[in-house]
Structure formats: structure tokens, C-alpha cells
Amino acid sequence: MPLSRYRPARTMLTLLLLFSCVGCDQVTKELARTYLASHHPLSCCRDVVRLHYTENAGAFLGLGWNLSEEIRVLLFQIAVGVGLLALFIALLRSSNYPRSVLVAWTLILSGGIGNVLDRLLHHGRVTDFMNLGIGSLRTGIFNVADVFITIGVLWLLLTLRWEDQPRETMNR
Numbered sequence: 001m002p003l004s005r006y007r008p009a010r011t012m013l014t015l016l017l018l019f020s021c022v023g024c025d026q027v028t029k030e031l032a033r034t035y036l037a038s039h040h041p042l043s044c045c046r047d048v049v050r051l052h053y054t055e056n057a058g059a060f061l062g063l064g065w066n067l068s069e070e071i072r073v074l075l076f077q078i079a080v081g082v083g084l085l086a087l088f089i090a091l092l093r094s095s096n097y098p099r100s101v102l103v104a105w106t107l108i109l110s111g112g113i114g115n116v117l118d119r120l121l122h123h124g125r126v127t128d129f130m131n132l133g134i135g136s137l138r139t140g141i142f143n144v145a146d147v148f149i150t151i152g153v154l155w156l157l158l159t160l161r162w163e164d165q166p167r168e169t170m171n172r
Contacts, residue, residue, distance in 0.1 A: 105154030
């Protein structure tokens with residue numbers, strides 16, 4: 001089958017997943033701002049899940065929060081935005097990635113867009129509101145965009161490892 005027949009389906013898959021994930025992230029962040037911002041943290045599932053509103057001016061786990069505002073804008077909005085735009089263009093132009101790799105990269109892209117959009121709309125800050133753990137062993141506070149990024153990275157790593165596995169077995 002000609003390659004041109006696959007490209008519209010791949011583009012639709014990418015756009016549908018992208019808009020769904022970014023939309024889900026933005027809705028949950030708005031709910032957090034509306035219902036959690038002025039309340040004490042909520043705990044459920046025997047304190048495995050905590051809902052705790054915070055605004056993160058830094059990157060992953062607050063990394064870089066103490067940089068000047070100009071540097072944070074340059075790094076976390078402009079540089080990341082340019083990188084995400086390049087990834088978006090690469091995904092739309094590519095036709096040789098396996099579908100699983102396309103989905104993984106789209107999840108990473110959607111999480112990145114969700115967080116950059118949050119920074120653009122909320123004075124350089126990302127809304128975080130979820131924390132998982134047992135007892136004192138806990139994650140940092142994160143959001144749905146971070147979940148998409150994490151799932152995308154894990155999916156990509158597993159997909160690449162899984163695709164390499166048959167070749168390793170055949171070479172033995």
C-alpha cells in the first residue's frame with residue numbers, strides 16, 4: 001500500500017491524541033485551581049493519593065525555581081516551546097516510525113505542551129496537585145501532563161527495548 005495512504009491516518013492519530021491529552025491536562029489543572037487552591041490537602045485511598053495544590057515555577061520537582069524570571073522564561077517557555085514545536089513537526093512529517101513509537105512521542109509532546117501552556121497562561125508557573133506514596137515514601141507533587149510525559153517515556157523505552165529483543169535473540 002502506498003505510503004501516502006498511511007500519513008493522514010497517522011496525522012489524525014497524532015492530533016486526536018494530542019488534543020485529548022492536552023485538554024484533559026488543562027481541565028484537571030483548572031479543577032485543581034478552582035477546588036484545591038484555597039483548601040488544605042486532601043487525602044484518599046488510605047493516604048496513597050494526596051491532592052495538594054501548588055504552583056511550580058521550576059521544572060521537574062521544582063528544579064530551577066530559584067533562577068531569575070528571565071532565565072526561567074528563556075528555558076522553560078521559549079527553549080522548551082521551540083523543542084516541542086520541532087517534535088510536533090517531526091511527528092507530522094514522519095511516516096516511518098512504528099505506531100507505538102508515534103504514540104509514545106505524542107504523549108511526551110502533549111505533556112510538554114500542557115505544561116508550557118500552563119506557564120504561558122499562569123505567570124510562568126505550572127499547576128501541580130497530585131502526590132502518591134505510602135507513609136514517608138512519596139513522589140513529588142505533579143500533574144496530568146507529567147503523567148503523560150512519564151507514560152510516554154516508559155512506553156518509548158519499552159517499545160524500543162521490545163523491538164530490539166527479537167534481533168538479539170536471532171543473533172544468538
